[in-house]
Amino acid sequence: MSWRGLTWDHPRGYNALAAADGPVHWEVQPLEGFESAPIAELCAEYDLVVLDHPHLGEALARDCLAPLDEVFAAADLDRIARAAIGPAYASYAMAGRQWALPLDAATQVMALRPDLAGPPPATWEDVDRLSQRGGVALSLAGPHAALSFLSVCAALDPALDLRDGGWPEDDTARRAYEILAPLAARTPASTKTLNPIGLLDLMGRTDELCLIPLVYGYVNYTRAPRPVAFHDAPRAGGRPGSILGGTGICISRRARVDDALRAHLMWLMADETQRGFIPDHDGQPGLRSAWADPAVNAAWGNFYADTAATLEAAAIRPRHDGYIAFQTRASAYLREAFEARTPAPDAIRGLRAMFEASQPERTTA
Structure with a gap:
């Protein structure tokens, strides 16, 4: 059979x-x-x-x-x-x-070209400084803008538990948005439509990118023509924030x-x-x-x-019926907010409303 x-x-x-x-x-x-x-x-x-x-x-x-x-x-x-x-x-x-x-x-970890980026940055502040030189890209395509956002929230709040309808506190969400917004502005336009495989393939074939601070780890790219190194996700608090x-x-x-x-x-x-x-x-x-x-x-x-500590500490995503559609909508919303330079309080208010509307028990006919 x-x-x-x-x-x-x-x-x-x-x-x-x-x-x-x-x-x-x-x-x-x-x-x-x-x-x-x-x-x-x-x-x-x-x-x-x-x-x-x-x-x-x-x-x-x-x-x-x-x-x-x-x-x-x-x-x-x-x-x-x-x-x-x-x-x-x-x-x-x-x-x-x-x-x-x-x-x-797998979980989101840091990918870099050591020959271009030097030692891996340990914190989001270090990432921000490195991004000012260019060649640093966020993973923003598809559902990944929302996943990057939730990962930084998890770094800021080690107690964050999303699996049963949890959502970051507004202050945590605001800080995460403020960390990512300038990085999104500096992310090369040509990379914003690439999924993690596309980003890592670009990093492993060309010298266009030196660092992707959060991307789902693919061991295969350690053997790319220009080998990619993977390290723990950046910290913004007690743990390397990452979404499983x-x-x-x-x-x-x-x-x-x-x-x-x-x-x-x-x-x-x-x-x-x-x-x-x-x-x-x-x-x-x-x-x-x-x-x-x-x-x-x-x-x-x-x-x-080099990435096991991030995986051990990774946060589990929400899993309610309706979350997958929310993840798609929230990512598109975040990309637009980053592009429009929407103030953080407005952006996180919109995200929270979208998340609450995605909950089955709160959905109206």
């Missing part, structure tokens, strides 16, 4: 799954589809779907995923929960159940799971697979043991060791 799976079309998202020679036939969608495609439609077509944790609210509202406690033994899920790095496993827990296996772990990314494997309601599929998925999450097969095939593992492994780090420019 074979199953149909959907992942995203980048070596990090596809190569290891395709090379695993398992019972799943994997197809791909672009990064933009991965970030915003309606999850219920995908689950109607595929047995397994690789997704990001903010889609959970939408998926649960449409009852299109199988809870993993109905598929795997509790001992297997407990092992993975203990072994996963940072909140990679916890981000897929909602409504008292687990909905995905954390195959891939990464991907989990979900099982749709349409799937008919048997022992072969269970065994294959447990093999993908096994310690030896995560420290060997996954990084050997361009993947970015979800277990802490892989991120701490000296051989894995030696092979990939110390990517994992």
Whole structure:
């Protein structure tokens, strides 16, 4: 028996799954589809779907995923929960159940060309000073303006918890906006439509960019023609602020799971697979043991060791049904606000209103 799976079309998202020679036939969608495609439609077509944790609210509202406690033994899920790095496993827990296996772990970190930027800046003040020389770009395209904003909020407020309808206090939001606004103004216009893959590809092929202070980390670019180095996100308070990314494997309601599929998925999450097969095939593992492994780090420019602290401290995004649409609208709103030099109090008032309107219980007919 074979199953149909959907992942995203980048070596990090596809190569290891395709090379695993398992019972799943994997197809791909672009990064933009991965970030915003309606999850219920995908689950109607595929047995397994690789997704990001903010889609959970939408998926649960449409009852299109199988809870993993109905598929795997509790001992297997407990092992993975203990072994996963940072909140990679916890981000897929909602409504008292687990909905995905954390195959891939990622968060926003700092990307730079050491030959152009010098030592990595430690704080947002350091980033601002470096940006005045040019060649510093924020990640603003698609949903990433909002994600950059929330990351700086998380740096300013280490207690910030967004997962169950939380939102930054107005003072925190104002300070985050004021940190990002001048950086957005200095971001090269040619980069403002590039997603993280496009930004990192540009940095790895040309000398146009020396620093991207917040971008989802892709280990693959440590081997770019002009190697990119990755470091912990800038600090503005007690922790390197970052919003969790990464991907989990979900099982749709349409799937008919048997022992072969269970065994294959447990093999993908096994310690030896995560420290060997996954990084050997361009993947970015979800277990802490892989991120701490000296051989894995030696092979990939110390990517994992140099960014693990950010991942351990990463904040989980809101996951309510309606958040994905809010994330898209909020990013467009922020791009316009940065361009128009909208005063911070006005900008954050608008963002809060949009977020509150996105909550299902507050939506009016």
